[in-house]
Amino acid sequence: MDNSRISALILDMGRPRLHADDTVLDATRDLVLAGGGGATTAALSTRSAVPVGSLYHRFGSRDALLAELWLRTVKRFQAGLFAAATAAPPGLDRAVAAAAWTVDFATDQPADARLLLLTRREELVRDASLPATVRAALEDLNEPVIRMLRQLAAEIFGHADRGTVEVVVIAVVDLPYAHVRRHLLAGGDAGRHRPALLRVVRHTLEEARADEVP
Structure with missing residues (x-):
């Protein structure tokens, strides 16, 4: 040379x-x-x-670039999620605000939301060529969300155990995720039925809390 x-x-x-x-x-x-x-x-x-x-x-590599893209996208989602949850009163209102953010993110940032629907963290982590720092970031990325879900369970039910956390996951994660996924992948408007979805989220948590009362 x-x-x-x-x-x-x-x-x-x-x-x-x-x-x-x-x-x-x-x-x-x-x-x-x-x-x-x-x-x-x-x-x-x-x-x-x-x-x-x-x-x-x-x-370093195309796969590492894809992992960096996924990390950026999840961090964007989480930043809004935690901001929405922090701004709401504790308990049911906070849980509903967290659920609402999934819909708002899909409405405001549809490209990022679609990427999260099409890419799985497990597929990225399996890549043996990823730098150790990127792999560690992927593996630890959901820990703050898990802590938030446990906090919501404690606020709503008075305690956070496997059962109460599962109910919170169903209401705050699974319901809005399924709603957003169906509309985004079909090219529809995920925010169109936002109020109805949030009523279902609140009702689910209220009913579960009522069942907890002796």
């Missing part, structure tokens, strides 16, 4: 990131949603206007 190519390589590796990660991750998301097989490194380079070498230098 001649001196000019060596110098160019050193400069490329040492310069600050000229391309915002979000630009690359947005391009990756759009290609995945258009059809996962089309999200090749070459296609990502073309879509984001970032050289292939820069992509590999920043992310």
Whole structure:
């Protein structure tokens, strides 16, 4: 390798990131949603206007890039989830606010929501080539949500055990997730029946709490 190519390589590796990660991750998301097989490194380079070498230098591999995209998307969802839950009064109102955020996220950020529906964390974690830091982030990502669900169970039922946490998961996670999934994958409006869904969530928790009373 001649001196000019060596110098160019050193400069490329040492310069600050000229391309915002979000630009690359947005391009990756759009290609995945258009059809996962089309999200090749070459296609990502073309879509984001970032050289292939820069992509590999920043992310290491296509699979690591996909994992970074999924992490960013989940963190965006969780940031809104925790903000909505924190702003609501404890107990039923907080649980309903948490359930509502799933619908609001799908309405406000449909591309990110569709990505979460189409990608499973377990598939990403199985990739042996992932950097240890990325793997650890994937494995630990749901811990704050689990703590929030246990807190909601304690606020609503007075205690958090397997049974009460399961009821909270059904109402706050499963119901809105199923609603959003059906509408998003069909190209519909996930927010259209938001009030009806939230009434079901509240009723489910109220009935379960009434059953707890001796």
